[in-house]
Amino acid sequence: MKDLIAKMAREGYEPGFPDSMETANHAIDAELCTNSICENCNHVGLIYMPFVDQTSQDFRAFSFCPECGNAEEL
Numbered sequence: 001m002k003d004l005i006a007k008m009a010r011e012g013y014e015p016g017f018p019d020s021m022e023t024a025n026h027a028i029d030a031e032l033c034t035n036s037i038c039e040n041c042n043h044v045g046l047i048y049m050p051f052v053d054q055t056s057q058d059f060r061a062f063s064f065c066p067e068c069g070n071a072e073e074l
């Protein structure tokens with residue numbers, strides 16, 4: 001997960017959400033990740049990783065596998 005955070009930091013993103021985004025939307029996405037299967041190792045239960053560019057308020061989110069470290073952009 002550190003690799004993903006470092007990679008996103010280089011692109012100007014930090015973990016978090018845009019100010020304008022509804023909290024309920026994140027809860028739904030986090031729930032979906034919890035029930036998702038890793039495409040790489042078939043591990044069940046992925047971690048929701050939201051990132052925001054605080055300058056542009058651009059938002060990107062990933063599902064992160066705690067088992068193999070695979071990250072997929074949502």
Ligand SMILES: [Zn+2]
Binds near residue numbers: 041043068069070
């Ligand atoms: Zn995996």
